[in-house]
Amino acid sequence: MFNQKKFIVSHAPFWHDESKVSVRYYNILIATLPAVIFGIIQYGMPAVAVVSLSVSSAIFWELLMNRLTKRPITITDGNAALIGMLFAMLLPATSPWWLVVTGTFVAIVIGKHIYGGIGANPFNPVMVGIAILTLSWKGFLNFDQALLNYDLGYSMVYPLAALKNFGTVAIGAFSPGDLLLGRQSGGIGATFGLGLIIGGIYLMLRGFIRWEISVSFLAGVFITALIFHLFDGARFGGPVFHILTGYTLIGAIFLATEDSSSPANLIPMFIYGAGGGILTMLIRNIGIFHDGVVFAILIMNILNPLLDKIRPKAIGKVV
Amino acid sequence: MLKKLFGGLATPRIDYIPLEGRLPVPVNILLPPKVTLVLDIAMDAKDAILPKIGDTVKTGQKLTLVEDGRVYAISPATGTISAVTPFRGEMGQVGTAVLIDTAKKEDPDDQFAAAAQEPALASAAAFLAGLPGNPPFKVFGDPEKSIHTIVINGADGDLLVATQQFVVQSRIDAIAKGIAVLKRITGIENVTLAVPVNVMGGYGSIGAEVKFVDTAYPSALPHMILKDVLGKVIPAGKGAEDLGVCIFNAEAVASIGRAYEDGKIPFQKLLTVIKKDGSKGLVSARIGTPVKDILKAVGETVADRDRVILGGPMTGVSIYTLDYPVRPDTDALMIQDKDSIPFVSDYPCINCGECLRVCPAKIPINMLVRFLEAGQYQEAVDLYDLYACFECGLCSYVCVSRIPIFQYIRLAKYELNRIETAEVTNV
Numbered sequence: 001m002f003n004q005k006k007f008i009v010s011h012a013p014f015w016h017d018e019s020k021v022s023v024r025y026y027n028i029l030i031a032t033l034p035a036v037i038f039g040i041i042q043y044g045m046p047a048v049a050v051v052s053l054s055v056s057s058a059i060f061w062e063l064l065m066n067r068l069t070k071r072p073i074t075i076t077d078g079n080a081a082l083i084g085m086l087f088a089m090l091l092p093a094t095s096p097w098w099l100v101v102t103g104t105f106v107a108i109v110i111g112k113h114i115y116g117g118i119g120a121n122p123f124n125p126v127m128v129g130i131a132i133l134t135l136s137w138k139g140f141l142n143f144d145q146a147l148l149n150y151d152l153g154y155s156m157v158y159p160l161a162a163l164k165n166f167g168t169v170a171i172g173a174f175s176p177g178d179l180l181l182g183r184q185s186g187g188i189g190a191t192f193g194l195g196l197i198i199g200g201i202y203l204m205l206r207g208f209i210r211w212e213i214s215v216s217f218l219a220g221v222f223i224t225a226l227i228f229h230l231f232d233g234a235r236f237g238g239p240v241f242h243i244l245t246g247y248t249l250i251g252a253i254f255l256a257t258e259d260s261s262s263p264a265n266l267i268p269m270f271i272y273g274a275g276g277g278i279l280t281m282l283i284r285n286i287g288i289f290h291d292g293v294v295f296a297i298l299i300m301n302i303l304n305p306l307l308d309k310i311r312p313k314a315i316g317k318v319v
Numbered sequence: 320m321l322k323k324l325f326g327g328l329a330t331p332r333i334d335y336i337p338l339e340g341r342l343p344v345p346v347n348i349l350l351p352p353k354v355t356l357v358l359d360i361a362m363d364a365k366d367a368i369l370p371k372i373g374d375t376v377k378t379g380q381k382l383t384l385v386e387d388g389r390v391y392a393i394s395p396a397t398g399t400i401s402a403v404t405p406f407r408g409e410m411g412q413v414g415t416a417v418l419i420d421t422a423k424k425e426d427p428d429d430q431f432a433a434a435a436q437e438p439a440l441a442s443a444a445a446f447l448a449g450l451p452g453n454p455p456f457k458v459f460g461d462p463e464k465s466i467h468t469i470v471i472n473g474a475d476g477d478l479l480v481a482t483q484q485f486v487v488q489s490r491i492d493a494i495a496k497g498i499a500v501l502k503r504i505t506g507i508e509n510v511t512l513a514v515p516v517n518v519m520g521g522y523g524s525i526g527a528e529v530k531f532v533d534t535a536y537p538s539a540l541p542h543m544i545l546k547d548v549l550g551k552v553i554p555a556g557k558g559a560e561d562l563g564v565c566i567f568n569a570e571a572v573a574s575i576g577r578a579y580e581d582g583k584i585p586f587q588k589l590l591t592v593i594k595k596d597g598s599k600g601l602v603s604a605r606i607g608t609p610v611k612d613i614l615k616a617v618g619e620t621v622a623d624r625d626r627v628i629l630g631g632p633m634t635g636v637s638i639y640t641l642d643y644p645v646r647p648d649t650d651a652l653m654i655q656d657k658d659s660i661p662f663v664s665d666y667p668c669i670n671c672g673e674c675l676r677v678c679p680a681k682i683p684i685n686m687l688v689r690f691l692e693a694g695q696y697q698e699a700v701d702l703y704d705l706y707a708c709f710e711c712g713l714c715s716y717v718c719v720s721r722i723p724i725f726q727y728i729r730l731a732k733y734e735l736n737r738i739e740t741a742e743v744t745n746v
Binding site for chain 2: 007010012013015018019021117118119210262264314315316318
């Protein structure tokens, strides 16, 4: 028995498909790049500064919380970097440094770590961060005000604000093609619709996000916007306009699909997505905010645990 | 190792790799110097009558371990008993191992030959429970279960394993004889043979209805066969016999056929050997042959920190010593190199939902695992269908966080079973 070889003994299964948390989040980071790079080309160095600071400060807060809570260092899994990146994508390029750092603090520390870290957050951390900033420093997140000094060769009014204040007459200048190609003002990574869609399709094909949520979110926006538009075409914008402006696309693809705060069963995913889309349109059309994506997603996050109770009956379940 | 073969939109699936082209010729392993018999009774059990060291046994001799013959073993070889030791299996399973030093000259025992003249359930149950393929004769003796259907599983439950497929393709005559015997001794006319969909032809006069099993894992596991082939769903926590169905492996049926035809109990067990490099082959070894003798015969070497698995990659059992014997239900022997062993982690569940989509039993694993991690096993049963799990292992296979989900499930079932046993015995 003394020259017995020592084997690894464990329970089945002995295989793994080699997926990893870090691979998942790095792929989502890659998918954000088309939109982010376009934003950087549009807004120049200030955008680079915001994106860099946001990603790095998010990682810093994550590291700090890892140390404080005496847990393993998780900055390499890409989740903090992704939160920082998505957060930067929602901000105007002119955001001051303290706004970015505060925002990532709220997102990482309050939105994620207080609830127990990755996978335990009931709300999308990015949404928590941006919601608190929106409520606290309204002016910095008002794109008309923030991007006042920019002239990129097209109408620099924030489309959703123009629509809200002046009705559909004011948005006649925005053609869907221009909106899709990012010829509109807005967050650094939220305006280039085509880039977001490319990233989204990549993620759906690779299985890193749940397509059901994205598609039903957009369907919810589309149908609700259509109903409002048919009801009063002078006050409410059309469905295509609403899909291509504001945070709709980034919300549908990157924000509503956050793993921990969204449901995982089929029917709940459709309800969650569609609910988010409908709420977005209700807030935009009859609420006081220009864009409703942030609050719509936060509200649907609250419903998530309840929604995920709708599930298929397990095979062999006897009740 | 198989990678994920599917995109994000398609339903996840891993296919069984069928036995194709010309059938391989199994490598015949010579009778080893020592064989080990494993008996399902604790060595220190009160009513155990242990075999004596130094006794000689004949090939086919019945060793009764309990007075009433409930637990017995048939010696697979002629020789002298050299040791009797406790045997520990997976999940606290206890048994007794009897080591036999084999003699060069085989001396057959003819106890069974007399019984084989007139096939009967009693003689089958008394002599054939340890046949290659492990026929479940015990079920017929259970007065609470009335069996009305027999399903013969000609598909291998686990990935990479080709044993049962090989039996179906190469021993169809023996299976036909086995079916005839089974019908005669049990009186059950309702016999179904389930074979992989890609194994074609030659079942004309087999005496059973032939049905096909899909090629995607885990459709050849008993629960899925019953659901897809017979359209019967096994209630959570129950077995096929609770529905009146008894599942035999194809190899068991072929062995029964052969036993009654020859009047001799067959002891050669077929198994698929999956080497470190992924290549596989079939071997035929005497039941009781230690794993090390098989590895020597197929030219495979193992090193420290490798993994030696009895069974396939999804449902097998890893062992800690090469002295472990081939048992009647060992369908495969798999060696995994230390560099290709995937490790699990204590990372939290990120709720990605991969497990939900892959689970054939539709268990809400993303929620279940939270309760299992916290040790709240009863809640896991009541709220999240723990007992609906029929142990295919796919949840652990796809877990992005690499949580040992399936291991948690097995632990939970084991612990609950322990609590239940303790409650029963305390009354």
